[in-house]
Every structure is written in C-alpha cells, then in structure tokens.
Amino acid sequence: MRAEIDQLRKQQYQSDRVIAALASDDGSESILQRLRNGETLENISHNLESVKGNSLMLSTFNAAGDTMSDAGANINITTYSQPSNQQAIQNAVYQAASLTRSPFSAAAFPEAYGGPEEGQNPQSNISWPIWGAGPSSSRQLSNAAHSDEMASWSPSLPSPGYPLIGTWYEQTSGSEDYDSTIQWAREQGRGDILGQEFGPDEDQSSPNMNEPWTEVTNDGNFVEHLMALYFCWEYPTFASLSKEHFLEDFRFGRRRHCSSLLVNAILAVGCRFSSQAAARVDADDSNTAGDHFFAEAVRLLAELKDRHTLTTIQAFGLMSIREASCGRSSESIYYAGQSVMIAIEMGLHLESESGGGDDATLDAAVKSATFWGAFSLDQAWSICIGRLPHFSKETKVMAKPAIVDHIERSSWVPYTDHGDIAENFSRNYRALTADPGAPLQRNCTQPSNVRSVYISFCELSEIVHHALYVFYTPGTQLTSKSLLDVYTQYLNWYDVIPEALRLGQNFTPAVLFAHMYYHFAILLLFRPFIKLEIAGSSVSPRDVCNQAADAISALVRSYSQLYTLHRTPSFVPYFVLTSTITHLVTLGTVGGGPEHIQQGISDLKTMATCHGFARRAQDILSFLADDWGIQVATADGSEESDAKIDPKTLGRPRSTSSNLFAPNFDMKHIINGVGPDNINWGPLFWPFPLQGRPLLGDVEEAGFRVLNLIRDGKDTNMAVVDDSLS
Incomplete structure (x- = not known):
C-alpha cells in the first residue's frame, strides 16, 4: 500500500506540474505539442525546471525533446553523468527519503502547531498523530519534488560493498602514466574541495x-x-x-x-x-x-x-x-x-x-x-x-x-585516498565500466549548499538547547505538555528546511548527517518514556522511538551505499549505537526481526576502521543483549558474541573516564558515597546509569501512565516485561 500510495502521489505531482506548465505563458505551446505527440507525463515532468520562489520556470523543448532555452541551467541542482548513475544513486537514497519525507511533517497536521493550548490540562484530549501515520500535505509534496521522483525507480538496492559515488578505480596493469593520472586527478579533487589555488595548477x-x-x-x-x-x-x-x-x-x-x-x-x-x-x-x-x-x-x-x-x-x-x-x-x-x-x-x-x-x-x-x-x-x-x-x-x-551565493553554489565532490577502497570497488564494478583505468568517476555533481546546511543545523541545535532545559532544569518537573511542545518544534523545523536539505535533491555527507542528527534528537527526546504512554494523546513514545531508529538505520544504509562507512562524521557511531539499542529493546519486549540489530552491529564493525568508539559501541550492545537475555545472531546465523569474551565483562566503567557510556555498572562502582536510593524500578528507561535523566515527578500528575503491551495475547505491564530494561 505504501508503494502504491507513493506511486499515486508521484503521478499526481507530475500531472500538477504539467498543468502548471500549460497554464504559464512560457513554453506552454511546446508542452502541448509534446502531449499531442504522445510523450508521457513522466518524461515531460522530468524536463521541467523549478526556480526559486513560488513560480515555475520552464525550459522550452523542441519536438525531439532537446533543450532550446537554457534559462534554468544555473539552478542549483544535482546533475548526473549518466541515467544509470542517477538510477543507482536514487535507489540508494530511496528508502531513507521515503521514511523522512512525510512522517515528521507538522504541515500534515495543522492542529499540532504550537502543541496543546496554553493552560490546557495535559490529561485532556490532546490529539496528536503517531509518527508516520498520516498523508503528506500538498505543501510537503511540493517541497519534496525530487524525493517523489524517486518513487519511479526500482526499490532494489545495490550492494554496499562498494560506493556509488566518487571512487578511485584500480588499474588492471600498473604504469607510470596511470600513476601520474591518479596524482593529477587527486590534485584536481583537492582543488575542488580547497579551491583552485590548491589544485593541479597550484x-x-x-x-x-x-x-x-x-x-x-x-x-x-x-x-x-x-x-x-x-x-x-x-x-x-x-x-x-x-x-x-x-x-x-x-x-x-x-x-x-x-x-x-x-x-x-x-x-x-x-x-x-x-x-x-x-x-x-x-x-x-x-x-x-x-x-x-x-x-x-x-x-x-x-x-x-x-x-x-x-x-x-x-x-x-x-x-x-x-x-x-x-x-x-x-x-x-x-x-x-x-x-x-x-x-x-x-x-x-x-x-x-x-x-x-x-x-x-x-x-x-x-x-x-x-x-x-x-x-x-x-x-x-x-x-x-x-x-x-x-x-x-x-x-x-x-x-x-x-548565505554567500558563490559558496552556496560551489560543487561538492568526494575526495579520498585512492588505494583503500579501490580494491573492493574494482572487484564489483570493473565489469560495469568501459574504462576501468579512469582515475575518478564523477557519477554526479552536487551543489555543496554548505551555508544552508550549516544554518539549518544551527537552528536544530537551538531546539536541542531548549529541550535540554525542559528536561534538566532543577526545580522544574517535566510534563507531557512540555514534551509535546518540544516535539512540535522539531516537527516545524523539519517542515520548513530548505530544498538544499531535502534528500531527493541533495545527498552530500553533511545533508545525510543533518537528517541523522534530527532523528537522533527525536529518539533521545522520547527514549526515557518508552515504558510510558502519554495520557490523552495518540503520540506513542515507543512508536516514535522505533520509527526514528528505523530512519537512522535507513540513512546509514544509504550513506553506506553511496560512500561506504569508512568515512563518516565522528558522531555517526553514536547515532548507530542509540538506534540499535532501541531495536534491541523492541526485539526483547514485543519481538520482531533482528535485521536492524544485525545491520547496526555490521555498520559499527565497518566504522571501527576510522572511529574507535564504534568498537566500544559493539561491546555495549553485546553486554546489553546478554544482560537483557536477548539472543542476537549475525546475518549468517552465528552468535554475535565472541565465545572468548564474557559479555558480563564488557561495558565496565573506567577510572580514566567519566563512565558516561558504561552500562555495566553496579553499587561497588560508587566510591565513598551513600549511594543512590534503593529503588529497584523507575519509570524512565536509561541504559547508561551515570547519564542524566529527565526530571520527572509523579507519573500521572505529569500526564503519563505506564504502558501496557499486548504480548502472547495478554495485557502486560511494560514495567515487568523485563525488569532489567528498567
């Protein structure tokens, strides 16, 4: 049904786009002639260029479909060297774009803006949609035009064993000429990144x-x-x-x-x-x-x-x-x-x-x-x-x-060492290219949109800043209303992000990272409350956490297929750890498949070559799975934990750190203190004992209640599903 809905939205968008072109004064006769010649709406729609603002600028085409007017040539869009490259790349971001396009849109739910009315009882009937449970608004469909176009591509995904974008090819027979070509291409790429003063003509x-x-x-x-x-x-x-x-x-x-x-x-x-x-x-x-x-x-x-x-x-x-x-x-x-x-x-x-x-x-x-x-x-x-x-x-x-125009429009190109991923890539891709000796494949050219990304990221950080004060200000207590107010701010941020951050148009590492961070913030907003439900609201903390974790997994998968995970920003392993813990909790409480957990562990292993924290994250997951009694197998069916390492010894605190990511923590690690209150269970879920928790008072007065799950056909109190999860 989801695929069919996406296809219908795509067709509706294409129809609206062509009708808008016919209604305009620029190129309408050419569009009409192409329709009379039997050309499909899809082909015509893909050739229409959008411009800044609310209007459409149409390139005029002759009967053969060739461009006659290049009015939109300077538009800041991604271009592809070959149609096959476009299809493969768009397949790689298809799942991530489909997950992030509609679910977190406040525009689809006008009543959500601003959260509950001021002074409204948090236990009154607060009607909020569950994440992902509603149609996209027309405004969002328009903003995500490029994302919608991806629905036409097959959802089958390429192998993540090699990157789709910007890889150094391996020459079948070495030569001095090839080495010099490699060096020239690397200098050219360096010039693109740092400026022509640092390029081959430096x-x-x-x-x-x-x-x-x-x-x-x-x-x-x-x-x-x-x-x-x-x-x-x-x-x-x-x-x-x-x-x-x-x-x-x-x-x-x-x-x-x-x-x-x-x-x-x-x-x-x-x-x-x-x-x-x-x-x-x-x-x-x-x-x-x-x-x-x-x-x-x-x-x-x-x-x-x-x-x-x-x-x-x-x-x-x-x-x-x-x-x-x-x-x-x-x-x-x-x-x-x-x-x-x-x-x-x-x-x-x-x-x-x-x-x-x-x-x-x-x-x-x-x-x-x-x-x-x-x-x-x-x-x-x-x-x-x-x-x-x-x-x-x-x-x-x-x-x-x-925003400085020439900086914003500067191209982003992948820049790497040429030796490390060429071996994997050439084995998989050499048969698909006519020229395996080409030093760098420019599959596509993306605008960097560096200032738009940075500004939007700063705006997201401001919302995170506000959320932190809602959670941790001494002398105040968190309520469901304040939680939903922060959630609304996140939704509004995502709904108005510029075109440069829409995955259908731009998929640079910085854009993918910004989307990961957004879902990471949403996940941490609701994670403490996965054992609770919000009274009078259809927002389910558990569902929001699961879907945010799914979105992070999809984005990481897309990143892997586009660039491999050997080069990811430094905080990506933290995102993967957080999302995989959520998948682990879901598997241990309500069941489900282990695919996301297997992917998270595999991703961390890959990132361990460049991020040391990825290794520690694997230990944390192994300890939590063992401590919670959850069996996790790798994709080939073998047990994940190494038989030579006792999971109970992993994730311990260290005297050389502040132990903030140490889940294996007990009373003997409290030194010379009276220790915490002897409470065996608390209403908040927090996998790392020494990390701060939201300041939550009486659960019911704050607008929450303990979540009941349907398990084995019976209502089960979330607090006792697995006491270790508390």
Whole structure:
C-alpha cells in the first residue's frame, strides 16, 4: 500500500506540474505539442525546471525533446553523468527519503502547531498523530519534488560493498602514466574541495609551502590532502571555523584566522579518513590515525599563554570531534566545554557593534561561525549524556553566518585516498565500466549548499538547547505538555528546511548527517518514556522511538551505499549505537526481526576502521543483549558474541573516564558515597546509569501512565516485561 500510495502521489505531482506548465505563458505551446505527440507525463515532468520562489520556470523543448532555452541551467541542482548513475544513486537514497519525507511533517497536521493550548490540562484530549501515520500535505509534496521522483525507480538496492559515488578505480596493469593520472586527478579533487589555488595548477612556490604550520611533516601535499579529507567528510556541521578565511590565511602564512594549533587539530581529524601509512603512528593500527598530529596540538596548547583567540576556540572544537571519534568521551566533552566557554568569555555570542567596512564584515562572519560551531557541539554532547548545556537559557545570540551565493553554489565532490577502497570497488564494478583505468568517476555533481546546511543545523541545535532545559532544569518537573511542545518544534523545523536539505535533491555527507542528527534528537527526546504512554494523546513514545531508529538505520544504509562507512562524521557511531539499542529493546519486549540489530552491529564493525568508539559501541550492545537475555545472531546465523569474551565483562566503567557510556555498572562502582536510593524500578528507561535523566515527578500528575503491551495475547505491564530494561 505504501508503494502504491507513493506511486499515486508521484503521478499526481507530475500531472500538477504539467498543468502548471500549460497554464504559464512560457513554453506552454511546446508542452502541448509534446502531449499531442504522445510523450508521457513522466518524461515531460522530468524536463521541467523549478526556480526559486513560488513560480515555475520552464525550459522550452523542441519536438525531439532537446533543450532550446537554457534559462534554468544555473539552478542549483544535482546533475548526473549518466541515467544509470542517477538510477543507482536514487535507489540508494530511496528508502531513507521515503521514511523522512512525510512522517515528521507538522504541515500534515495543522492542529499540532504550537502543541496543546496554553493552560490546557495535559490529561485532556490532546490529539496528536503517531509518527508516520498520516498523508503528506500538498505543501510537503511540493517541497519534496525530487524525493517523489524517486518513487519511479526500482526499490532494489545495490550492494554496499562498494560506493556509488566518487571512487578511485584500480588499474588492471600498473604504469607510470596511470600513476601520474591518479596524482593529477587527486590534485584536481583537492582543488575542488580547497579551491583552485590548491589544485593541479597550484604554484608550488606559493607562500603556504614556506610556513611551518606543523612540525610533524614537511610534506605540503600530504598536509593539503588531509585538510581536503576533513573539509570533504566532516565539515561543516560542527565546524567552528570559516573555511574560506582559514584557507586564505593558511596559504599566505598569515595568523589572523590560522594557527599551528588549528592546523594540527584539522590534520588529526583528517587522518581518521585516510588509510595511508603517514596518517598513522603505527601503519598497521588504525587506532593510531592522527595521534602524532593530535600530540603536537596538545603540546602547542600547553604552550599557549593566552587561549582567548578565535583559532584556539576552533582548535578546541576540532580536538573534541577527534576525541569523540576515538571514543574518549571524557576528553571530548572537556574540549567541547572549553571551546564554548571561551567563546562566551570573549563575547562571541553578542552582536558586534563595530563600524562598517570589509574588515568588520569579515570579523563578524568568522566570529559567527566560531560561536555557532562551539554552541552546536556543546548541545550535541549535552543531549548525548543528559545534562544542561554551558550556554544559559535566555541569553540572546548573534546572527548565524550569512548565505554567500558563490559558496552556496560551489560543487561538492568526494575526495579520498585512492588505494583503500579501490580494491573492493574494482572487484564489483570493473565489469560495469568501459574504462576501468579512469582515475575518478564523477557519477554526479552536487551543489555543496554548505551555508544552508550549516544554518539549518544551527537552528536544530537551538531546539536541542531548549529541550535540554525542559528536561534538566532543577526545580522544574517535566510534563507531557512540555514534551509535546518540544516535539512540535522539531516537527516545524523539519517542515520548513530548505530544498538544499531535502534528500531527493541533495545527498552530500553533511545533508545525510543533518537528517541523522534530527532523528537522533527525536529518539533521545522520547527514549526515557518508552515504558510510558502519554495520557490523552495518540503520540506513542515507543512508536516514535522505533520509527526514528528505523530512519537512522535507513540513512546509514544509504550513506553506506553511496560512500561506504569508512568515512563518516565522528558522531555517526553514536547515532548507530542509540538506534540499535532501541531495536534491541523492541526485539526483547514485543519481538520482531533482528535485521536492524544485525545491520547496526555490521555498520559499527565497518566504522571501527576510522572511529574507535564504534568498537566500544559493539561491546555495549553485546553486554546489553546478554544482560537483557536477548539472543542476537549475525546475518549468517552465528552468535554475535565472541565465545572468548564474557559479555558480563564488557561495558565496565573506567577510572580514566567519566563512565558516561558504561552500562555495566553496579553499587561497588560508587566510591565513598551513600549511594543512590534503593529503588529497584523507575519509570524512565536509561541504559547508561551515570547519564542524566529527565526530571520527572509523579507519573500521572505529569500526564503519563505506564504502558501496557499486548504480548502472547495478554495485557502486560511494560514495567515487568523485563525488569532489567528498567
């Protein structure tokens, strides 16, 4: 039924689009002639170009369908080199787009805007839709035009063993000419990411080669390679630096927006996306990737006499991201806290009152990027571990970075090492390409939309900031009304995101990450309440959590098929762990298939090559499955847990960390304290004991009640389905 509904929506959209074209003055005769010639609505609809605003700009076609007017050529859209590439890529994002297009849309439910009326009894009849249980609005259908077009493609998905986009092909027989072609193509890709000043026509005597930004290596090409990896795969979601200003000062040896500390921090992050021996301290151990650059950054940080500089704030943020990738959450949280606190001490959150001029505009742009990067990272860690953020609740903040047209329209291209994934790719794809020696396949060209992504991500972080104060403010108690109010804000954010963030139009790593983070925030909003239901509301915390976890799984699967999981932003393993825990709870309480759990474990194994936390996440899942008595088998039917490792020994707290991701926790780990109250069961679900919990008072007074599940044909109180889940 879902597939049929999607097909009907697609056909309705195509009809509306063609009718709108016929009603316009531009190209209507050509459209009419094509209809008389028997051309399908689908073909005509796919050739119509949309433009900014509410109107449609139509390209005029001749009888053969060739473009006569190129009025829409400069529109910021994704283009494909071949129709087969378009089909394969759209198949890869089909499931994720279908899950995220309609379910989280407040526009489909006008009564949801603003949540319950002010002063309304939270136990009164609050009518809310269950996530995914309603038709899309016409507005949403229009906004998701590109997503809807994917319904025409077969839902069969390609193998995730190789990436669909931008892979280095392996030559069947090596040659010096091919090596030089590979090097040229890599330089071309680096120029696309960093700017043409860093491309194949780069002047090797340019000032950036003369500035000793790092003492770890004197290989300027390798330094630029690692920077390109960072800007390609991690930037811009938690970025606290302005890429353009940083690169300009890096190139000319200026220290206004560049510093040795900042460069080494970027290189430490970039090493996580490289398999080259020079990117590791131990060439055979991926855990050591970037350790030498990070150690240099720590040394430079210790030598600083004044940390109140923009580049230091930016470096703290990057060091936090790198430690999050490694799984050292305590260190990462410390660096993130330093970043945002110094930003506040410097007053970066305040609007600048300096005079006009280019310098003032430049300073404002860099300060804005620096503050919002630190702010967003602080919110991410705060929601992960359950605490109030460092930034106060009511303080006004400065404007977000402005959208600069040429930056927004710049192309995003995949940039990688050429050796690490070529082997897997060539085995699967060599038979499908006529030229296996081509160094880089440009399957499609995507606009980066870097500023739109960044601004929308900052807006989402503001909602997370508000949610944290709703959950954790001392002296206040959470109610179902306040929970639904926050939920409404998330729905509204998703409903008005720009076209650049719609999966049907754009699927860069940053866009996919923003969608994952959105569902991650929704999941953590309702996860504490999966054993409860909201009185008088059709919103089911358990259903919302399950569907958000499904969406994360689908997005990660799409990412894997497009780019592989060897290069994912640093917080993706945390998203996968959270979604897989939810799938594990569902399997242990109401049953179901283990496919999502198997996928999550497999994804974590793949990401372990570049993210140390992925290994710890696997241990956490093994412990929880054993502790909750849930049997999990791998896709081939074998048991997931290693027989040589006792799951009861996994996930223990450590004296070298704050134990925030330690589920294997008991009373003996409480040192020299009176300990918690002796309560065997609480109404909130929280898998990590030392993480903060929402401040919930009496369950019924707050507008909740304990959830009853139908299991084995009987009503079962969720509190006693599995006592360990409490």
